Amino acid sequence: MQRKEKHALFWGIGQLAIMAGGIVWFGTADFMSLQWRLYLSAFFLSAGIAGYWSGTQFFIGKLRAVHVRWMAPAVLITSGIFYLLWNIENNWLPRGSAAALGFIMLWAGTRLVGINNRYRFLGLTLMLRGGFNLFAAVSLSQDMYVVWFIGTSLLKVLTMLGLVYAVQDEIQQRYARTIDSLSHGFLIRDRRGYVHVANERCAKLLGFDNAQQLIGKHVCDLLPGLSREMADHYFFRFEADGVQYPIADTATFKLRNGNHLPVELLGSPYIERGRLYCLVQLLDISERKKKDDQLFQAARVDPVTGYSNRHALSDRLALKVARAAENGRECAVLFIDLDKFKRVNDSFGHAAGDELLRSAARRLHALLRPNDVLARFGGDEFIIVIPDLAPNSAEQTAADCAEAIIAAMARGFELSYHAISVTASIGIACYPKHGTDSDTLIRNADIAMYEAKKTGRGEQRMFTEDMNAVARDGLVIDGALRGAIEANEFSLVYQAITNAQTGKLTKVEALLRWNSSLLGPVPPDRFIPVAEDSGMIIELGTWVLDQACRQVGLWKQSALDDVTISINVSSWQLADPGFVTLVSQALIRNGLSPHQLELELTERVLIEDTLNVQTVLAQLRALGVGISLDDFGTGYSSLSYLTQFHLNTLKIDRAFVMDIEHSERSNNLVHAIIAMGHSLGLQLVAEGVETAGQATILEQMGCHYLQGYHIARPIAPDELLRFADSRAAALAQTPAQPDFVI
Numbered sequence: 092m093q094r095k096e097k098h099a100l101f102w103g104i105g106q107l108a109i110m111a112g113g114i115v116w117f118g119t120a121d122f123m124s125l126q127w128r129l130y131l132s133a134f135f136l137s138a139g140i141a142g143y144w145s146g147t148q149f150f151i152g153k154l155r156a157v158h159v160r161w162m163a164p165a166v167l168i169t170s171g172i173f174y175l176l177w178n179i180e181n182n183w184l185p186r187g188s189a190a191a192l193g194f195i196m197l198w199a200g201t202r203l204v205g206i207n208n209r210y211r212f213l214g215l216t217l218m219l220r221g222g223f224n225l226f227a228a229v230s231l232s233q234d235m236y237v238v239w240f241i242g243t244s245l246l247k248v249l250t251m252l253g254l255v256y257a258v259q260d261e262i263q264q265r266y267a268r269t270i271d272s273l274s275h276g277f278l279i280r281d282r283r284g285y286v287h288v289a290n291e292r293c294a295k296l297l298g299f300d301n302a303q304q305l306i307g308k309h310v311c312d313l314l315p316g317l318s319r320e321m322a323d324h325y326f327f328r329f330e331a332d333g334v335q336y337p338i339a340d341t342a343t344f345k346l347r348n349g350n351h352l353p354v355e356l357l358g359s360p361y362i363e364r365g366r367l368y369c370l371v372q373l374l375d376i377s378e379r380k381k382k383d384d385q386l387f388q389a390a391r392v393d394p395v396t397g398y399s400n401r402h403a404l405s406d407r408l409a410l411k412v413a414r415a416a417e418n419g420r421e422c423a424v425l426f427i428d429l430d431k432f433k434r435v436n437d438s439f440g441h442a443a444g445d446e447l448l449r450s451a452a453r454r455l456h457a458l459l460r461p462n463d464v465l466a467r468f469g470g471d472e473f474i475i476v477i478p479d480l481a482p483n484s485a486e487q488t489a490a491d492c493a494e495a496i497i498a499a500m501a502r503g504f505e506l507s508y509h510a511i512s513v514t515a516s517i518g519i520a521c522y523p524k525h526g527t528d529s530d531t532l533i534r535n536a537d538i539a540m541y542e543a544k545k546t547g548r549g550e551q552r553m554f555t556e557d558m559n560a561v562a563r564d565g566l567v568i569d570g571a572l573r574g575a576i577e578a579n580e581f582s583l584v585y586q587a588i589t590n591a592q593t594g595k596l597t598k599v600e601a602l603l604r605w606n607s608s609l610l611g612p613v614p615p616d617r618f619i620p621v622a623e624d625s626g627m628i629i630e631l632g633t634w635v636l637d638q639a640c641r642q643v644g645l646w647k648q649s650a651l652d653d654v655t656i657s658i659n660v661s662s663w664q665l666a667d668p669g670f671v672t673l674v675s676q677a678l679i680r681n682g683l684s685p686h687q688l689e690l691e692l693t694e695r696v697l698i699e700d701t702l703n704v705q706t707v708l709a710q711l712r713a714l715g716v717g718i719s720l721d722d723f724g725t726g727y728s729s730l731s732y733l734t735q736f737h738l739n740t741l742k743i744d745r746a747f748v749m750d751i752e753h754s755e756r757s758n759n760l761v762h763a764i765i766a767m768g769h770s771l772g773l774q775l776v777a778e779g780v781e782t783a784g785q786a787t788i789l790e791q792m793g794c795h796y797l798q799g800y801h802i803a804r805p806i807a808p809d810e811l812l813r814f815a816d817s818r819a820a821a822l823a824q825t826p827a828q829p830d831f832v833i
């Protein structure tokens with residue numbers, strides 16, 4: 092038997108003994124009628140049994156078996172005593188039983204007092220009653236029965252109070268133990284916000300030493316950031332109709348120590364004595380929030396560079412724009428594209444590409460102020476946001492920053508196994524001048540970046556409204572270009588290139604024409620850049636190559652039998668890994684010997700990806716195909732290209748040819764180009780020859796070939812054939828001159 096069970100048992104026996112004593116007394120009392128004595132004795136008996144029952148029930152709810160075991164003998168004993176009292180008319184029994192009871196009560200009382208606070212009062216009343224019983228057994232005479240009765244009844248009331256207190260305390264302790272064992276915080280507050288119950292976990296969560304410190308406090312005193320309105324509003328929801336419980340909220344509380352605690356609150360109504368309270372469970376969600384934050388962050392960080400990604404950028408830019416709007420400030424968006432990054436990936440692999448992106452990002456970041464934002468927007472695109480700029484300063488600040496970026500990129504990159512040089516093209520849009528929301532600013536900076544790319548690599552451009560029109564135009568063209576090949580909207584025209592000395596038609600340049608069913612005739616200057624941007628130029632270029640070679644094949648056995656066809660090739664085509672195979676297949680399919688094909692490249696193609704271009708050009712030259720450098724003099728005009736790449740023809744741009752008769756400078760320049768071409772063993776073609784005077788000067792300067800409206804405009808194949816026939820006939824009548832041989 093456990094200690095508690097023993098106490099319960101003594102309590103029960105004590106109760107029975109007291110009752111028995113009471114019965115004996117009344118059984119022997121002369122001042123009452125027998126009927127009254129029996130009546131009171133029966134009352135005391137039943138009260139004793141009830142006391143025994145409730146006492147044992149309270150102390151040891153589970154002692155059912157024990158008190159049932161003792162119940163029967165107790166009832167039997169009391170009944171026996173009652174029977175004896177009925178018959179025996181002396182008082183040794185009541186005195187003896189009172190004495191025995193007194194000892195038992197004293198003993199039980201001292202035990203109870205020693206257990207804990209809860210039993211102290213009960214124990215004291217028992218000790219008092221034990222003492223009073225002993226006193227009554229020894230010195231109380233029969234005529235003092237009334238004193239005894241009143242005394243013992245009063246003491247009994249005190250015992251009952253002690254019992255009630257112990258019961259309450261036990262219930263409260265049990266309740267407290269239960270809520271303290273909860274793994275989350277728990278509190279009950281009233282309508283006004285005062286805390287009535289709280290558990291230890293709740294105290295710990297809110298930065299208090301123990302739950303007791305919370306009781307009686309207002310929730311706003313527990314949480315410094317919480318206002319009375321917020322606390323009231325929280326409670327009002329429990330008074331509303333049709334609410335689903337528990338009401339779940341998440342909040343971040345500011346604690347007394349200044350820390351912040353993210354919690355989930357589960358609120359339920361709780362009614363006690365007709366009063367509505369609110370029972371709140373607080374779940375610490377710091378860990379969950381940390382994980383959520385980590386996931387959120389991961390979804391907003393670019394895995395390659397570790398800087399913000401596109402999603403994060405939109406939010407951050409929107410925030411910066413909103414702040415700028417609030418404070419009357421400006422901000423700038425720089426759209427940065429690494430020129431020809433794709434080639435790095437294609438030539439050196441994706442690991443090298445990623446390494447380049449990381450290095451470029453670090454270099455960009457090093458140029459920024461603490462509040463500036465750097466994000467990787469897409470493949471090789473970065474965006475920098477410069478916020479909080481003074482009115483009318485955004486454009487200049489952004490332009491300075493762009494210049495610094497271009498210079499930083501120009502330093503070249505030392506990757507693990509390769510040294511790579513890239514340039515950056517930058518488009519700038521500023522708030523509020525070029526857009527008042529993040530999407531517009533990014534789009535306009537992007538448009539400006541495309542314009543920068545068109546100007547040349549490693550350039551910056553500030554957005555202007557007319558760029559928008561161009562971009563819109565580009566979109567329309569882009570849409571119309573799709574399906575245009577299948578719809579047979581393209582055709583080729585051919586422009587004669589003649590030997591400057593003999594006048595013989597030796598070469599023709601194939602030039603693409605597009606008669607769009609939607610837009611009508613669109614000049615190549617407009618649709619070729621769009622096709623390059625969309626990547627469609629590869630398909631289109633393949634079509635041109637095939638079509639032009641087929642045409643030369645058809646000219647066999649005609650005046651154009653051994654003509655060389657010149658085809659314009661875009662940088663995207665050269666980057667295509669299957670390009671060399673495509674060329675050789677086109678030659679074979681159409682029965683052309685390789686020397687009949689010349690590919691025209693611009694200087695820009697050469698500068699963009701030196702290593703890859705060099706390899707492809709070497710393969711083409713090995714095949715026997717000619718390589719011609721178009722528009723020479725307009726771009727970088729680097730002599731190194733002329734030796735580094737496997738070129739065999741230089742085309743002098745019409746910008747110089749145009750002024751050759753009137754401008755000494757142009758004249759000198761063309762002269763120098765021709766002299767240099769000679770020394771390098773290159774064939775020279777003058778473009779845009781429009782007058783006989785120009786033709787004569789060029790011929791005298793030693794230019795090998797002439798192309799331009801003076802000779803022929805770009806014309807359809809049949810027309811060109813007729814032109815070739817008539818020219819051959821005319822030449823047959825003039826004395827024969829040797830064709831140019833290099």
Ligand SMILES: Nc1nc2c(ncn2[C@@H]2O[C@H](COP(=O)(O)O[C@H]3[C@@H](O)[C@H](n4cnc5c(=O)[nH]c(N)nc54)O[C@@H]3COP(=O)(O)O)[C@@H](O)[C@H]2O)c(=O)[nH]1
Nearest residue numbers: 602603615616619635659660661721779780781799800805
């Ligand atoms: N990648 C490809 N580019 C192509 C292709 N076809 C054309 N193009 C390029 O488009 C640009 C414009 O070409 P186009 O409008 O056809 O103009 C050519 C000639 O018509 C023009 N030309 C020739 N002679 C004269 C002249 O005496 N005066 C004058 N004002 N213009 C003249 O020059 C253009 C040819 O230039 P080029 O290519 O530099 O030899 C142009 O850049 C084309 O390259 C294609 O299939 N693919």
